[in-house]
Amino acid sequence: MAEKTPLHPNPPPLVRVSGTHREMGRQIGEACRRQVQHGIENARALIADAYQQLELTWEGAQIQARKYIPFAQERYPQYVEEMIGVAEGANVPFDDLAIVNAMEAVAMDALHLTRCTSMAVNQERTADGHVLMAHNEDWVPEDEDDVFVIHATPKDEPPFLAMTYGGLLPNIGFNARGIAQMCDSVYPNDSRIGTPRIVVSRAVLAAKTPDEAIRHMLSAQRAAGYNHILVHESGELYSVEVSSRRFAILYGEDGYIVHTNHYLSSKMQEIERDPEDLVASRIRYFRALRLVKREDAHTIKSLQTIQRDHVNHSNSICNHSVDVANVLDREKTVNAMVIDLTAREMHIAWGNPCENPYHTYHLDA
Ligand SMILES: [Zn+2]
Numbered sequence: 001m002a003e004k005t006p007l008h009p010n011p012p013p014l015v016r017v018s019g020t021h022r023e024m025g026r027q028i029g030e031a032c033r034r035q036v037q038h039g040i041e042n043a044r045a046l047i048a049d050a051y052q053q054l055e056l057t058w059e060g061a062q063i064q065a066r067k068y069i070p071f072a073q074e075r076y077p078q079y080v081e082e083m084i085g086v087a088e089g090a091n092v093p094f095d096d097l098a099i100v101n102a103m104e105a106v107a108m109d110a111l112h113l114t115r116c117t118s119m120a121v122n123q124e125r126t127a128d129g130h131v132l133m134a135h136n137e138d139w140v141p142e143d144e145d146d147v148f149v150i151h152a153t154p155k156d157e158p159p160f161l162a163m164t165y166g167g168l169l170p171n172i173g174f175n176a177r178g179i180a181q182m183c184d185s186v187y188p189n190d191s192r193i194g195t196p197r198i199v200v201s202r203a204v205l206a207a208k209t210p211d212e213a214i215r216h217m218l219s220a221q222r223a224a225g226y227n228h229i230l231v232h233e234s235g236e237l238y239s240v241e242v243s244s245r246r247f248a249i250l251y252g253e254d255g256y257i258v259h260t261n262h263y264l265s266s267k268m269q270e271i272e273r274d275p276e277d278l279v280a281s282r283i284r285y286f287r288a289l290r291l292v293k294r295e296d297a298h299t300i301k302s303l304q305t306i307q308r309d310h311v312n313h314s315n316s317i318c319n320h321s322v323d324v325a326n327v328l329d330r331e332k333t334v335n336a337m338v339i340d341l342t343a344r345e346m347h348i349a350w351g352n353p354c355e356n357p358y359h360t361y362h363l364d365a
Helices: 021-031 033-049 058-075 077-090 094-101 103-108 141-146 197-204 210-217 275-293 300-307
Strands: 014-019 117-121 132-139 147-154 160-165 172-175 179-185 226-232 237-242 247-251 256-259 332-340 345-350 358-362
Touching (some): 014 021, 021 077, 021 147, 033 058, 033 103, 033 141, 058 094, 058 103, 077 197, 094 103, 117 179, 117 275, 117 300, 132 141, 132 226, 132 300, 141 147, 141 332, 147 345, 160 345, 172 332, 179 197, 179 210, 197 226, 210 226, 210 237, 237 256, 256 275, 275 300, 300 332
Parallel strands (some): 014 147
Antiparallel strands (some): 117 256, 132 332, 160 172, 172 179, 237 247, 332 345, 345 358
């Protein structure tokens, strides 16, 4: 597979932004104009390639995406402002950026991007007493070029460090109040028109306590839900499984927590769509769980070793599923990160972590 694994020896771009949400959005759009434009081109190509399955045109997708924006506007106007700023800075139509950020609603039900892997360990399970977490971000291969890291100092919210790609609002990272989040897609059957889950999860990056973070995840009139791994610097570890109307809160009572892309709680499994499509997620879950549990004293390196695991290749934790027949099922690990929440540091490999080095970013706050 090596010849098909793009190499990114360089660190992903770091974008430092500050100010109001509109200003931060503009700074992101200006600094990452190429990535934002490319992300929209990729979304256009994906929808075109999937016409047989989705019967959706780009114009149809714009109409769909527009239905979700008023809900985001009502609950989280500041993040709609951020999106408007990104569109202005990158010189793209807001309607196009809205599709990218509401892709779940527009096409995600047909997309089977099922292979993100998240895990966290607290001071009971680490060699140096730090709180650590790891996330493999698996997505369509074309978006790998558009990965970047945002160091944000919002005027009215805690500073944060987060990873994103293309024109997506950031949602995976941590803030200066010691709140960290990783998101894994899940597949409930009760999705509706409402606040896109990207916007809901963006709000979590502004939370000051675990309680506040979970309240955002369960925001009224949410369109759908993720599984959110929520970690606090105190060592609190949560896995919050969310759909549009239901949720379940799992707690890492033994000092670790693992999640992939299927629901673990029986209440949520009742509304899981096509669970037989999520077999690979179950295999990855058990594999990651075993690897996390067999180590008593985790380090950044031990978590990085798990991120490079190839059992059940190509649907492995280090994902290389680029050769599958259905265009909507193609995906790979586009980046892998370990967050040392205690040290306020992110170690990120751009592309598959089996082939690419990790780079370290620090939150200055
Ligand atoms: Zn690999």
